[in-house]
Amino acid sequence: MGSNLISWDLSQNKGIVWRRPITTKDKGFIVKPYEYGLFFRNGEYQEIFEGGSHKLQKKEKVGSEIIYVIKTNLKIDWGIPQRNGVYTQDTVLGCNGNITVKINDPLNFYSNVVIAQSIQFTKGIEEEVFLEGEKKREKITKAKLEEKYIDVQTAIRDKMNPYLYTHDDLQAWILDTIRNILRDKLSQYPGHVVIRGGVEKDELISEIRAQSVEEFQEWGLDVITFNIRGWILEPEYERKMQNREFNR
Numbered sequence: 001m002g003s004n005l006i007s008w009d010l011s012q013n014k015g016i017v018w019r020r021p022i023t024t025k026d027k028g029f030i031v032k033p034y035e036y037g038l039f040f041r042n043g044e045y046q047e048i049f050e051g052g053s054h055k056l057q058k059k060e061k062v063g064s065e066i067i068y069v070i071k072t073n074l075k076i077d078w079g080i081p082q083r084n085g086v087y088t089q090d091t092v093l094g095c096n097g098n099i100t101v102k103i104n105d106p107l108n109f110y111s112n113v114v115i116a117q118s119i120q121f122t123k124g125i126e127e128e129v130f131l132e133g134e135k136k137r138e139k140i141t142k143a144k145l146e147e148k149y150i151d152v153q154t155a156i157r158d159k160m161n162p163y164l165y166t167h168d169d170l171q172a173w174i175l176d177t178i179r180n181i182l183r184d185k186l187s188q189y190p191g192h193v194v195i196r197g198g199v200e201k202d203e204l205i206s207e208i209r210a211q212s213v214e215e216f217q218e219w220g221l222d223v224i225t226f227n228i229r230g231w232i233l234e235p236e237y238e239r240k241m242q243n244r245e246f247n248r
Contacts, residue, residue, distance in 0.1 A: 094232030105220030
């Protein structure tokens, strides 16, 4: 097939999802074993590719793009500070942990998670342009692209909608999702039950894990592992626990 094959260079565009518009000079694209390739034309999904080299006919190139989505397990650390924590029945808790996920439905994940955050990214550029002036659009766009580790020259040459979905983007989305799950569950328990061991705490953690699996599946993600490493207490509440002021 020769040269001019589109291929995702992770060393240059390090992320989880990478969008690449197809030009008339491109002969096709390569999809590696550790990634999916979603083929879109005129904004509509056409086909998914899961490996090998794929040649494009001339008529297939117009208005087309390839969306690469990583297949590998993704381990994400998350943390909620106590000052912006989650309410229990009688206190506010911070917490931290980690989760390992794998994208099992790349079209669902791209359409319903990535697109929403890409709109926010583009909106951020437009807000800065509004404040700084149209003359600074190129400078602002370049700075945003560099933050996302995108090859600026490639992006400008291909008039690419400037978006690369990164580990940080997924981390932010996962944190919001976990925070909502914890809000739902922790509001049903007093803080000392959440912190201390026992049957109630074990049941609570099982409920949190089960809801996490269910919610992430709705967005095209399998939960491989989910761990809560620790809890952060208000100082006064911690003192009461140390003084055994709560009944077990």
